Amino acid sequence: xxxPIRRSAQxxxxxxxxxxxxxxxxxxxxxxxxxxxxxASLTMLIASSGDAETEAVQAQVDxxxxxxxxxxxxxxxxxxxxxxxxxxxxxxxxDVFYLDASRLAxxxxxxxxxxxxxxxxxxxxxxxxxxxAFTYQDTQYCLPKDFSTLALEINDAAWSAAGLTEAxxxxxxxxxxSVAQRLTTGTQTGLxxxxxxxxxxxxxxxxxxxxxxxxxxxxxxxxxxxxxxxQYLQTNLAAGSFAYxxxxxxxxxxxxxxxxxxxxxxxxxxxxxxxxxxxxxxxYTVVPLPEGxxxxxxxxxxxxxxxxxxxxxxxxxxxxxxxxTGADAMTALTQDTGVLPSRQSLADAYLEQxxxxxxxxxxxxxxxxxxxxxxxxxxxxxxxxxxxxxxTGDPEAILQxxxxxxxxxxxx
Amino acid sequence: MTAAPAPAGGLQxxxxxxxxxxxxxxxxxxxxxxxxxxxxxxxxxxxxPILMAFWVSLTDWRGRGSPFSxxxxxxxxxxxxxxxxxxxxxxxxxxxxxxxxAWYVLLVVPLQTAIALGLALVLNSRIRAKGFFRTAFYFPTxxxxxxxxxxxxxxxxxxxxxxxxxxxxxxxxxNWFSDSRGLLHLxxxxxxxxxxxNPPAALTDGGxxxxxxxxWLSGPSIALAALILLVVWTSAGGYxxxxxxxxxxVPADVRExxxxxxxxxWQRFRAVTLPALRPTLFLVTTLGLIGTWQVFDQVYLISQxxxxxxxxxxxxxxxxxxxxxxxxxxxxxxxxxxxxIIVVLTTLQRFLMRDKDAIAxxxxxxxxxxxxxxxxxxxxxx
Numbered sequence: 103x104x105x106p107i108r109r110s111a112q113x114x115x116x117x118x119x120x121x122x123x124x125x126x127x128x129x130x131x132x133x134x135x136x137x138x139x140x141x142a143s144l145t146m147l148i149a150s151s152g153d154a155e156t157e158a159v160q161a162q163v164d165x166x167x168x169x170x171x172x173x174x175x176x177x178x179x180x181x182x183x184x185x186x187x188x189x190x191x192x193x194x195x196x197d198v199f200y201l202d203a204s205r206l207a208x209x210x211x212x213x214x215x216x217x218x219x220x221x222x223x224x225x226x227x228x229x230x231x232x233x234x235a236f237t238y239q240d241t242q243y244c245l246p247k248d249f250s251t252l253a254l255e256i257n258d259a260a261w262s263a264a265g266l267t268e269a270x271x272x273x274x275x276x277x278x279x280s281v282a283q284r285l286t287t288g289t290q291t292g293l294x295x296x297x298x299x300x301x302x303x304x305x306x307x308x309x310x311x312x313x314x315x316x317x318x319x320x321x322x323x324x325x326x327x328x329x330x331x332x333q334y335l336q337t338n339l340a341a342g343s344f345a346y347x348x349x350x351x352x353x354x355x356x357x358x359x360x361x362x363x364x365x366x367x368x369x370x371x372x373x374x375x376x377x378x379x380x381x382x383x384x385x386y387t388v389v390p391l392p393e394g395x396x397x398x399x400x401x402x403x404x405x406x407x408x409x410x411x412x413x414x415x416x417x418x419x420x421x422x423x424x425x426x427t428g429a430d431a432m433t434a435l436t437q438d439t440g441v442l443p444s445r446q447s448l449a450d451a452y453l454e455q456x457x458x459x460x461x462x463x464x465x466x467x468x469x470x471x472x473x474x475x476x477x478x479x480x481x482x483x484x485x486x487x488x489x490x491x492x493x494t495g496d497p498e499a500i501l502q503x504x505x506x507x508x509x510x511x512x513x514x
Numbered sequence: 515m516t517a518a519p520a521p522a523g524g525l526q527x528x529x530x531x532x533x534x535x536x537x538x539x540x541x542x543x544x545x546x547x548x549x550x551x552x553x554x555x556x557x558x559x560x561x562x563p564i565l566m567a568f569w570v571s572l573t574d575w576r577g578r579g580s581p582f583s584x585x586x587x588x589x590x591x592x593x594x595x596x597x598x599x600x601x602x603x604x605x606x607x608x609x610x611x612x613x614x615x616a617w618y619v620l621l622v623v624p625l626q627t628a629i630a631l632g633l634a635l636v637l638n639s640r641i642r643a644k645g646f647f648r649t650a651f652y653f654p655t656x657x658x659x660x661x662x663x664x665x666x667x668x669x670x671x672x673x674x675x676x677x678x679x680x681x682x683x684x685x686x687x688x689n690w691f692s693d694s695r696g697l698l699h700l701x702x703x704x705x706x707x708x709x710x711x712n713p714p715a716a717l718t719d720g721g722x723x724x725x726x727x728x729x730w731l732s733g734p735s736i737a738l739a740a741l742i743l744l745v746v747w748t749s750a751g752g753y754x755x756x757x758x759x760x761x762x763x764v765p766a767d768v769r770e771x772x773x774x775x776x777x778x779x780w781q782r783f784r785a786v787t788l789p790a791l792r793p794t795l796f797l798v799t800t801l802g803l804i805g806t807w808q809v810f811d812q813v814y815l816i817s818q819x820x821x822x823x824x825x826x827x828x829x830x831x832x833x834x835x836x837x838x839x840x841x842x843x844x845x846x847x848x849x850x851x852x853x854x855i856i857v858v859l860t861t862l863q864r865f866l867m868r869d870k871d872a873i874a875x876x877x878x879x880x881x882x883x884x885x886x887x888x889x890x891x892x893x894x895x896x
Contacts, residue, residue: 183838187577187836187837190577190579191578191579191581191842208840209840211576212576212578212840213578214577348689348692348821349689351671351672351673351689412579479839480603480604480607480835480839481603483819484603484606484607487819487820487821487822487823488822490694491694494711507602
């Protein structure tokens with residue numbers, strides 16, 4: 103029996119060698135050759151909320167092609183982070199792509215991004231805290247194409263049914279708690295908020311806390327401010343006047359709000375489009391989030407147009423990114439898509455057109471961007487999973503474990 | 515037990531093997547020539563990628579460019595240490611996923627095997643509309659898991675059909691896919707063993723591998739239980755077909771002989787049918803074991819590991835670690851640990867389900883042979 107074993111071992115080695123030869127024929131290590139600018143061909147990977155957005159982007163890209171002579175292929179990703187990962191691993195990433203602020207640190211840390219903001223003249227026009235969201239270790243990587251903030255949406259019918267008037271719109275935590283209680287009936291919950299850092303975090307900001315300190319060099323999860331925020335939520339969740347969407351059998355706050363299971367919810371400006379298409383008959387008012395012990399606070403969500411470090415037409419890619427974040431293109435791109443322009447100079451014209459989005463724009467001044475540390479996603483997912491049990495859990499233990507997990511990732 | 519037909523082989527094939535030296539070499543060469551394209555394909559798409567993935571699990575590759583370039587750092591077994599030995603979130607997540615998957619396997623494999631066998635027995639008996647039932651039982655297996663998962667999401671929502679049905683019996687159903695309470699914790703509550711809100715300190719104080727005993731013994735969460743129902747319902751039909759094929763191979767004469775011997779139905783099942791099904795039983799449980807340890811699509815589609823990480827599985831965790839958070843080395847390490855678990859458990863299962871009679875027979879035959887050689891040797895010595 104010895105020889106068959108040896109022979110199959112030999113065969114395995116032969117197969118391996120042969121396959122390797124075949125596999126490496128193409129090779130991984132193609133060195134990128136820079137294309138001549140002026141007639142470069144670019145690919146742009148975007149995530150789109152629907153046909154309207156895709157068409158708006160395509161129209162602007164067409165205009166850019168006319169002007170520059172470059173050609174741009176727009177690809178709409180079904181799963182942006184997965185398709186990006188494949189592009190980077192294959193050494194052939196899209197030249198320009200959407201990048202969510204929460205993913206910036208990971209991508210920048212891996213060396214995937216080409217920072218181009220220093221080539222742009224009018225960076226001052228962008229909201230500073232949005233540019234900060236795309237700054238990692240003192241390098242500004244890319245320009246925000248638009249943004250969204252959280253505000254409080256109030257169902258008008260439920261509001262007047264509870265005998266409340268415009269003068270009662272809550273501006274403090276105490277008022278929020280008391281109106282939520284008044285609005286809570288058998289089938290309706292006062293306030294429904296998502297059980298993730300992306301909603302709960304707003305309360306932490308209003309209490310003067312956050313996951314990281316101002317310049318992102320230290321984990322500050324386990325603080326009295328954050329504890330105050332979680333305790334406030336816990337009290338109201340336990341009382342039943344606040345609830346998570348799953349508790350009222352809804353997928354997200356907007357669904358609970360639209361179906362009347364929630365009298366109030368905290369969502370971003372994307373809810374405007376969702377309400378229009380899914381629940382057009384529901385009348386509602388948007389007001390800024392009530393102030394906490396430390397004043398006003400909200401969260402911002404934003405995407406930038408990032409340029410790949412491995413792009414073979416970097417100059418043209420930067421050109422495209424700055425064109426699409428320019429005032430003209432941004433005005434067109436924020437028309438139908440429900441997002442807010444990230445340039446301060448466009449705010450007035452935008453509000454003239456969409457006065458009901460005032461509360462969202464107002465938040466831009468003080469909005470907190472996402473946590474900006476590589477590897478933080480797993481820690482924050484763990485935080486989210488613990489928030490589900492907040493009503494009966496121990497807020498201090500949640501903060502302590504998140505602090506322990508986040509500490510090794512920052513300031514290193 | 516000796517009812518199963520003896521495998522053809524042994525003595526009969528031996529004379530053939532020894533004949534014709536030259537033509538045998540030619541046959542060998544021809545054989546290799548025919549096998550080579552397939553072997554190269556397997557090497558190219560299976561063997562090499564596995565070796566590459568193993569290399570990735572030993573590096574700190576961040577998903578940019580080739581993992582074999584000089585800029586990628588070799589970190590030895592650090593990635594394995596992070597998920598197996600070093601206290602921290604990475605190990606806690608991985609162990610949570612292993613716990614979930616272990617409960618999942620423990621429930622799915624026996625349930626789907628038993629149900630598949632039951633269905634096959636029913637179909638193998640003399641019932642009417644056999645073709646209709648066969649199609650009906652097999653239907654879930656050929657339907658896309660995406661479609662089935664979507665249907666289950668609607669069935670198991672708080673106000674869905676399942677809870678409406680439970681409501682008829684006066685049961686207030688849970689909000690299935692968002693309920694993270696463990697079944698064993700709930701059972702303990704029901705029996706008065708403990709209070710889940712205030713678990714016994716003996717269980718929460720410590721435990722192996724970063725999770726407390728209380729966490730390990732939670733049982734599947736209600737959300738995971740709903741996934742288990744889905745998977746059992748989907749896969750039982752496929753395995754039923756294997757059992758059905760094996761049942762139709764059980765020799766009729768043996769069954770008749772058992773009837774003549776006065777064996778009742780249960781005895782016939784126990785002593786004739788079941789031993790004849792042993793190879794199929796092994797196949798079904800092995801395939802089940804491998805499939806259930808790799809569960810991914812239902813988690814990806816329905817729960818994404820939520821609620822409270824109780825539907826997190828190693829395969830899904832590995833996927834998110836790689837594609838969402840860019841920790842490719844750790845993700846690859848997870849998949850190799852999962853591979854090791856599957857190999858160990860399959861080997862163990864093979865050992866437990868081995869044919870003890872066959873082994874005893876072989877051992878007896880070997881003993882006889884040894885005695886014979888020793889006697890000839892003894893004689894020669896004389």
